[in-house]
Amino acid sequence: MYELQNEKKTSIRQFIKDLHYNDMRLYLYPDQVLRDSTNYITAFDSDLHWLATRMFDSMRLYGGIGLAAPQIGLSSKIVAVDIEGMHNFLINPEILSYTLESEIKSEGCLSIPGRTFDIDRSLKIEVIAYNLAGKKLHFEAKGFTARVIQHEIDHLNGVLICDNEVKK
Incomplete structure (x- = not known):
């Protein structure tokens, strides 16, 4: 069984057991789960693949271009x-570097419906992550793709x- 480092958190397997196929709901601000620390994934198994498929389905159902487990x-x-140039899952992603060049643009979020915020983001980032098979990915993302990631x-x-809104 896949276990998370923090026992008070739900494991992927337990999450699946507690969930019916169509019950994957979206958590909205100010729900605490959106603020909780997340745990590294260590098992690249069928449970993870099942979760990834449901996440992608939910993201599309809610009209999103990105969705995080919290x-x-x-x-x-x-x-x-799911944007032009990237249709993928990123497991344990980390940003290794940011360019100093940035841009302020309006962003929305599925967890804060009906609101947009002006956010300053780097135009180019260097990322490491893993895919669903556990293969390490190392890539550069630019522009809108970098913003979404x-x-x-x-x-x-x-x-x-809402934490990083640029005040005018």
């Missing part, structure tokens, strides 16, 4: 990204866009 109530380091990784760190 947004569906699971404190694990997995994000789904930064947004989703923020979720894994308990950070929401």
Whole structure:
């Protein structure tokens, strides 16, 4: 059985047992699960594949382009990204470097419906992560792709866009 480092958190297997196929709900601000620390994924197994498929389905159902596990109530380091240039899952993603060049743009979030916030993000980032098979990924993301990945990784760190709004 897949176990998380922090026993008070739900394991992926327990999360699946407690969930019916169509019950994957979206957690909304100010729910505490959006602020909780997330745990590293160590088992790249059928449970993870099942979760990833449901996350992708939910992301599309809710009209999103990115979805992080905390947004569906699971404190694990997995994000789904579905934008031009990237249709993938990032497991245990980390940003290794940011460029100094940044841009302020309006962002929305599935967990804060009906609101947008002006957020300053780096235009280029260097990322490491793992895919669903456990293969290490090392890549550079630019522009909108970099923005989406930064947004989703923020979720894994308990950070929401309302925390980083650029005041005018």
